Amino acid sequence: MTSSKKENVPVNEPLLSKEAAANVAQAMESRWLSSQGPFVKQFEEDYAKRFGVKYAVTTTSGTSALHLALAALNVGKEDEVIVPAFTMAAVWLAVMYTGAKPVFVDCTPDTYNIDPTQIESKISSRTKAIIVVHIYGHSADMDPILAIAKKNKLKIVEDAAEAHGGEYKGQLCGTMGDIGTFSFMANKIITTGEGGMTITNNEEYADRLRRYKDFCYSPQKRFIHTDVGYNYRMGNLQAAVGCGELANLSKYIEIKEKMAEKYAGLLGNIAGLRLPITLSGVKNVYWMYAILIDDQKFGMNKDALRATLKERGIDTRDFFYPPEEQPFLIDRNLVTEKFPQTDYASKHGLYLPSGLAISDEQIERVAEEIRDIAKK
Numbered sequence: 158m159t160s161s162k163k164e165n166v167p168v169n170e171p172l173l174s175k176e177a178a179a180n181v182a183q184a185m186e187s188r189w190l191s192s193q194g195p196f197v198k199q200f201e202e203d204y205a206k207r208f209g210v211k212y213a214v215t216t217t218s219g220t221s222a223l224h225l226a227l228a229a230l231n232v233g234k235e236d237e238v239i240v241p242a243f244t245m246a247a248v249w250l251a252v253m254y255t256g257a258k259p260v261f262v263d264c265t266p267d268t269y270n271i272d273p274t275q276i277e278s279k280i281s282s283r284t285k286a287i288i289v290v291h292i293y294g295h296s297a298d299m300d301p302i303l304a305i306a307k308k309n310k311l312k313i314v315e316d317a318a319e320a321h322g323g324e325y326k327g328q329l330c331g332t333m334g335d336i337g338t339f340s341f342m343a344n345k346i347i348t349t350g351e352g353g354m355t356i357t358n359n360e361e362y363a364d365r366l367r368r369y370k371d372f373c374y375s376p377q378k379r380f381i382h383t384d385v386g387y388n389y390r391m392g393n394l395q396a397a398v399g400c401g402e403l404a405n406l407s408k409y410i411e412i413k414e415k416m417a418e419k420y421a422g423l424l425g426n427i428a429g430l431r432l433p434i435t436l437s438g439v440k441n442v443y444w445m446y447a448i449l450i451d452d453q454k455f456g457m458n459k460d461a462l463r464a465t466l467k468e469r470g471i472d473t474r475d476f477f478y479p480p481e482e483q484p485f486l487i488d489r490n491l492v493t494e495k496f497p498q499t500d501y502a503s504k505h506g507l508y509l510p511s512g513l514a515i516s517d518e519q520i521e522r523v524a525e526e527i528r529d530i531a532k533k
């Protein structure tokens with residue numbers, strides 16, 4: 158079929174709740190816009206409750222949440238932090254902001270998450286922490302990672318930017334390590350436009366998260382600063398949106414699960430496509446519906462498929478690129494090896510339109526176009 162006259166299918170279209178809109182109207186009415194506004198406290202309280210943790214501290218982004226988490230764990234110049242090779246670069250950057258060195262570990266071929274079997278060989282006397290990222294909504298294999306951290310006395314930051322509400326053996330992503338971080342950027346499962354959150358059960362970390370996000374003001378005297386702090390304060394309008402969206406998280410996860418089920422039903426028997434794999438014990442929240450293309454079996458490589466879909470009005474995205482292709486890492490001699498699984502995923506993977514506002518008709522259209530391309 159040709160679809161030149163049909164509407165484009167964007168890769169991500171957010172769904173915003175009426176609760177969020179009502180909260181924003183209320184915040185505007187109250188004229189509270191700053192981080193002192195009441196929705197900020199409410200968002201933190203609601204978030205802590207929803208995730209079953211003692212403390213939640215808002216930030217300006219997922220990246221600042223990661224930086225803040227590392228600052229709270231006292232990661233600094235002489236330290237090394239183990240990071241996934243397959244991830245969004247914000248993870249590596251946050252480590253670099255602290256002056257510490259990111260040490261990369263390749264991913265597993267099934268879920269693209271950090272490969273626990275490769276972590277221990279990367280631990281040195283300088284290693285202070287591991288950042289685990291739950292990629293595309295599928296939890297990393299936490300049991301072996303937690304065991305390695307315990308054995309080697311390392312802290313764990315769990316980056317759940319792509320996995321709000323995802324679970325591993327009944328535990329929510331973000332709650333298994335020392336500090337969990339989230340992004341609320343526009344394409345995330347919960348959005349505030351831009352924004353982030355850190356969560357923890359540790360009172361000392363919570364205190365440090367709060368102080369470092371607010372310039373490390375001395376509790377005794379404002380404008381006296383006890384350390385080099387940051388301004389990572391979320392404003393009241395963002396928090397107003399966040400409260401409304403958080404109330405809809407369970408509904409949003411259901412939408413994602415239905416989307417994945419529908420894609421799987423429609424794409425399941427196309428040769429050369431590998432659909433997302435969900436391991437046993439994991440609740441996958443399918444932040445993005447990520448597929449791998451086998452060039453030979455599909456008859457076309459990933460780039461050609463993306464380009465053909467684009468011509469037909471369907472927007473997709475590449476997977477992340479490996480560290481060995483990143484100039485900012487190469488220029489600083491931070492990457493000295495290759496990561497074959499990350500490289501393979503990067504060269505063969507793409508993700509399909511997966512936003513919360515996607516309709517059944519749009520999913521059917523995407524699948525029909527792929528089927529038609531496969532036939533030809």
Ligand SMILES: Cc1ncc(COP(=O)(O)O)c(C=O)c1O
Pocket residue numbers: 218219220221244245247248290316318319340341342351352353
């Ligand atoms: C895994 C991961 N960590 C961190 C971030 C950074 O979040 P933000 O864009 O809110 O800074 C993103 C994406 O944006 C991400 O996918």
